Amino acid sequence: MKTNVLGYPRIGAKRELKKAIEKYWKKKITVEELLEVGSQIRRENWNLQKKSGINFIPSNDFSFYDQVLDATMTYGCIPERFREIEKSRSDLDLYFAMARGLQEDGFDITALEMTKWFDTNYHYLVPEFSKGQTFELRSLKAVEEFKEALDQGIATKPVLISPVTYLYLGKEKEEGFQRLDLLETLLPEFYKLLSQLSSAGAEYIQLDEPCLAMDLTHNELMAIKKLYTDIAEKFPKLKIILTNYFD
Template sequence: MKSTVLGYPRIGARRELTKATEAFWAGRSNAEDLESTAAGLRRGVWETLRDAGLDGVPSNTFSLYDHVLDTAVMVGAVPKRFAGLAGLDAYFAMARGADGVAPLELTKWFDTNYHYLVPELGPGTDLRLADDKPLYEYTEAWSLGVETRPVLLGPVSFLLLSKAAEPGFWPLILLDLLLDVYAKLLAGLHQAGCEWVQLDEPVLAADRSGEALEALRHAYHRLGSRNRRPALLVSTYFGEIGDALRVLTASPVEAIGLDFVAGPGSREALAGL
């Protein structure tokens, strides 16, 4: 039996990240100062988990603000009203707003006290691999002597947690374009030597409509069927996933994560396969 965790707190034992971002927003520090603090926090987490004896250490669990926002930036889902901004200015404007520019909507992350920023998707959204944060953090950890398992918000959850940028638009219609982005990222991670990637699909505890299940089947058949990729762990949490379990077990992914605490019925469902 091997041990791992799905993620780890990112703000620091003494709220170092909160203090660093507030200093950056107030103009008391610059981007280099903020990144230095962030790098130190990432290193501390990786070394803590490695030294604790875990067999699998997650990476890409760090965020300057919100992991859903990070995913939106990674796949190029940046609304046009932020087009005049770049880098951290654009990132934090999406999170907090800027002069005359409204931020993304903030809403509750399932049944937790955490809130996430809701991506806005429409027919004009140009999905592409616009940022290599998961690859950067994987290679950063590797350079420190820590082999990690990058954690990504899964493509189905990303789309179902997004909102339509205009009436009548259905975000799931972008699934194949989004899978192109994920496939490119997985190929890059494989080339870098990454052995495992974790794809989180928490939405399966809340939305198991026919459309969601078909999107899940299509997504993981396509990603799992690729030859040059890391092994895939599709992780679910916040409850039982019902029929989604059979969809995932029929896919070519290597591992599935289930929540036996919030979803006690998962044991019976697993035994019944």
């Protein structure tokens, strides 16, 4: 029998992450110090699971704020109002500005909308899509954290939100298109990410597809079918753990 963990709590045994983030927001610690807290939590989580005999240990389940926002950063889906921040601040500051808004140094920018993650009390940051939306593989967080675990002697199972669920969770910011139409534009960037994970040595990938618990339209079901058919053809050596954790 194999044991599998879908994702591990990221807050830290003594709420280290929450405390460090709040200190960073108050400018009491540096970005390097915050990143080190995140790295330490990840190492502790991986080692604890390894010592417990878990066969499939997740990576990329850690987040400084929200896993959907992580996906938004990964695919470069940055709303126009954040572009000036992107030019003048660090990626982490851009990330937190998208999560919380920014009202300082002449900026007055509203955050992304928050809404419930399906029927739970967790709230995620809603991706915003526009007509003609483009994507780019902007962040290699998933690859970097896989390699980070590998350096600890732990071969993990990277966890990714499926492109279909990602689009499903978002919202159109203008009329004239449906967000699922963007799948053809998003998939090439997603496949670049899978390719980099495979090249880094990943054997298993967990794809979170919680939208499968919903009453999907014909087009949504066909999009899911196309996604997994394409993955099987393009990445025959990758083992996909399809995860739907509600129904």
